[in-house]
Amino acid sequence: MPYEAEIKEVEADVLILGGGMSGCGAAVEACYWAKPLGMKVVLVDKAAIDRSGAVAMGLSAINTYLGMSGRASYGQWTPEDFVKYVRTDLMGIVREDLVYDVARHVDSSVHLFEKWGLPIWKDKDGKYVREGPWQVMINGESYKVIVAEAAKSVLDPENIYERVMITHLLTDDNDPNRVCGAVGFSVREDKFYVFKAKAVICAMGGAVHVFRPRSTGEGLGRAWYPPWNAGSTYALMAQVGAELTCMDVRFVPARYKDGYGPVGAWFLLFKCKATNAFGEEYMVTRKAEVEKFQPYGSMKPMPTCLRNHAMLLDMREGKGPIYMRTPEAIQALAEEIPDEKERKKKFKELEAEAWEDFLDMTITQALLWASMNIDPAVEPSEIMPSEPYFIGSHAGASGAWVCGPSDAMPDEYKDAFPALYNRMTTVMGLFTCGDGAGASGHKFSSGSFTEGRIAGKAAVKFARDHKDYTPAVSEERIKKLKEIVYRPLNLYEQYKDATTRPEINPNYIRPKMFMFRLQKIMDEYVGGISTYYTTSEKMIEQGLKLLQFLKEDSEKLAAEDLHELQRVWENIHRMWVAEAHARTILARKETRYPGYYYRADYPELDDANWRKFVNVRYNPQTDEWEVIERPYIQIVPE
Ligand code: FAD
Numbered sequence: 001m002p003y004e005a006e007i008k009e010v011e012a013d014v015l016i017l018g019g020g021m022s023g024c025g026a027a028v029e030a031c032y033w034a035k036p037l038g039m040k041v042v043l044v045d046k047a048a049i050d051r052s053g054a055v056a057m058g059l060s061a062i063n064t065y066l067g068m069s070g071r072a073s074y075g076q077w078t079p080e081d082f083v084k085y086v087r088t089d090l091m092g093i094v095r096e097d098l099v100y101d102v103a104r105h106v107d108s109s110v111h112l113f114e115k116w117g118l119p120i121w122k123d124k125d126g127k128y129v130r131e132g133p134w135q136v137m138i139n140g141e142s143y144k145v146i147v148a149e150a151a152k153s154v155l156d157p158e159n160i161y162e163r164v165m166i167t168h169l170l171t172d173d174n175d176p177n178r179v180c181g182a183v184g185f186s187v188r189e190d191k192f193y194v195f196k197a198k199a200v201i202c203a204m205g206g207a208v209h210v211f212r213p214r215s216t217g218e219g220l221g222r223a224w225y226p227p228w229n230a231g232s233t234y235a236l237m238a239q240v241g242a243e244l245t246c247m248d249v250r251f252v253p254a255r256y257k258d259g260y261g262p263v264g265a266w267f268l269l270f271k272c273k274a275t276n277a278f279g280e281e282y283m284v285t286r287k288a289e290v291e292k293f294q295p296y297g298s299m300k301p302m303p304t305c306l307r308n309h310a311m312l313l314d315m316r317e318g319k320g321p322i323y324m325r326t327p328e329a330i331q332a333l334a335e336e337i338p339d340e341k342e343r344k345k346k347f348k349e350l351e352a353e354a355w356e357d358f359l360d361m362t363i364t365q366a367l368l369w370a371s372m373n374i375d376p377a378v379e380p381s382e383i384m385p386s387e388p389y390f391i392g393s394h395a396g397a398s399g400a401w402v403c404g405p406s407d408a409m410p411d412e413y414k415d416a417f418p419a420l421y422n423r424m425t426t427v428m429g430l431f432t433c434g435d436g437a438g439a440s441g442h443k444f445s446s447g448s449f450t451e452g453r454i455a456g457k458a459a460v461k462f463a464r465d466h467k468d469y470t471p472a473v474s475e476e477r478i479k480k481l482k483e484i485v486y487r488p489l490n491l492y493e494q495y496k497d498a499t500t501r502p503e504i505n506p507n508y509i510r511p512k513m514f515m516f517r518l519q520k521i522m523d524e525y526v527g528g529i530s531t532y533y534t535t536s537e538k539m540i541e542q543g544l545k546l547l548q549f550l551k552e553d554s555e556k557l558a559a560e561d562l563h564e565l566q567r568v569w570e571n572i573h574r575m576w577v578a579e580a581h582a583r584t585i586l587a588r589k590e591t592r593y594p595g596y597y598y599r600a601d602y603p604e605l606d607d608a609n610w611r612k613f614v615n616v617r618y619n620p621q622t623d624e625w626e627v628i629e630r631p632y633i634q635i636v637p638e
Pocket residue numbers: 017018019020021022023044045046047049052053054055059060061062063064164165166167203204205206224225226228229230232233393394433434435436443444445446448449
């Protein structure tokens with residue numbers, strides 16, 4: 001008997017896919033504008049939004065806060081200052097209109113978080129304690145719970161759908177370039193959901209496990225990026241023909257080894273130094289090599305990828321392990337206090353803050369320290385660059401090419417969009433934000449929430465302007481999609497008895513094995529950890545060839561239950577991200593992001609020819625990809 005699920009149809013004016021930081025921001029703002037107009041906002045997430053997305057475990061700092069109203073202990077930065085900082089960190093190529101737009105609104109989001117109950121550290125004068133120039137420290141274990149509560153309090157409970165995995169976007173039967181909903185399945189019940197809406201906001205985070213991770217065996221899910229964000233945002237937008245940008249700007253964070261604990265507080269707040277095994281500071285000894293990547297190599301602060309590059313130069317020469325010198329940092333801070341009794345007290349305080357930094361956001365790192373008998377005041381800890389991830393809101397920039405605000409977007413970008421609504425993609429009715437909006441990194445949690453607010457407001461405006469529109473999706477298409485979505489369950493049932501071990505079977509492939517195959521291709525051919533992030537034209541071409549075989553085999557994916565069915569769809573989404581990435585780095589003939597990846601055949605940065613966006617677009621009508629180059633346009637002077 002084929003698997004049967006009831007079809008549940010839900011109609012909305014604005015549909016928000018993903019209830020992470022940006023999805024919650026979109027909900028808060030969209031409801032504010034939609035409710036007085038009698039419009040309906042619906043939010044869907046595959047998890048429970050209290051603890052979903054990248055902030056599920058909590059955070060110890062809010063990384064984007066300008067302090068324009070003077071509430072921080074120092075730094076009253078302007079949006080222009082922020083644009084300059086982001087432009088430098090992302091090696092000179094950003095959408096300055098988008099970055100500026102987030103910057104001018106982000107402080108108000110942080111003030112809302114505080115009002116809703118998020119504890120922000122205060123100094124003796126009652127000012128927010130900064131971690132570094134742009135960050136403020138928080139007691140953020142419950143950060144996501146607080147933000148989700150705000151979203152839940154404005155969304156009516158019947159308009160929140162949790163534990164529903166979105167698999168596909170819906171386009172209008174009469175217009176393939178018009179998005180009008182999405183489909184997905186309940187991961188707990190036998191229910192297939194069909195959501196129809198006038199405007200759709202795609203906010204399902206970034207992507208992990210596209211590349212082979214450093215963790216193995218039982219530790220496989222331990223990555224820096226949360227294992228539950230599998231690239232649905234990029235994949236689904238690509239499938240309906242949305243133009244993607246900066247899919248080459250993968251992110252490789254250098255973090256505490258194996259636990260992936262945060263390093264920000266150690267570097268910025270505790271002024272900790274990192275050295276190689278011989279005590280040499282690679283940022284000092286490798287200065288000349290980093291400066292080859294001019295003008296960015298001598299800019300301050302040093303771009304994240306170049307800091308990785310300096311570390312990798314040491315690692316390649318066998319000078320690792322690389323250590324975070326925590327004892328020296330704690331000692332130096334304590335020694336600033338002349339009185340011995342006070343000094344001891346300070347020492348204890350610093351130790352507690354160090355542990356809290358992990359307990360607030362990466363509890364596993366604290367467990368790892370405990371299990372390895374590491375006392376940070378006594379022993380240094382290893383740090384290491386991780387496998388690559390895709391995250392448009394951090395020190396990466398992958399995402400869709402989106403429309404900017406009407407007062408700041410350069411005219412040259414306007415032609416790409418079917419209509420000019422802030423954060424709408426190149427597909428009519430499809431909006432995105434957070435990790436989904438490309439070329440505008442460094443939004444972090446506060447900026448993603450802010451960008452959600454921007455997208456939420458624009459989506460309501462779009463829905464209001466198209467109030468007479470009714471999505472046209474035939475029953476036949478829904479039936480077909482349902483069949484495709486559940487096919488892996490039926491395939492498994494049909495063939496599971498053909499062998500004695502259900503995971504090894506000539507008739508199907510299980511999602512875990514499929515993921516291993518994808519990761520092997522990406523790792524070996526497209527610049528993963530095993531080649532020290534190095535690739536070349538021929539290698540990428542071979543990788544793309546193998547990805548096509550993988551794509552063919554994706555039709556043979558099988559799932560034992562609904563849980564595994566979710567894994568199937570996550571891996572199909574990852575596969576799309578992989579292809580978009582490979583095609584982009586194939587087209588960019590230079591090494592712009594050393595430390596993130598290297599083109600061995602074009603080892604240098606080439607500003608004269610390549611200071612521009614390399615975008616990719618999948619054409620659903622022809623089943624072909626194209627590369628689209630778009631100019632970088634400077635708005636904020638140096
Ligand atoms: P997320 O918040 O990740 O939300 C994505 C949502 O989509 C989730 O709820 C998920 O369940 C849902 N989803 C995914 N796929 C599907 C699907 N197919 N169907 C339905 N739902 C789906 N920022 C800071 O300010 N300070 C920090 O210290 C900091 N540290 C960080 C540390 C780590 C390890 C990471 C990964 C990020 C950190 N950030 C930090 C950045 C911050 O977490 C992100 O900028 C922010 O969460 C991005 O918001 P988002 O809405 O795009 O994605």
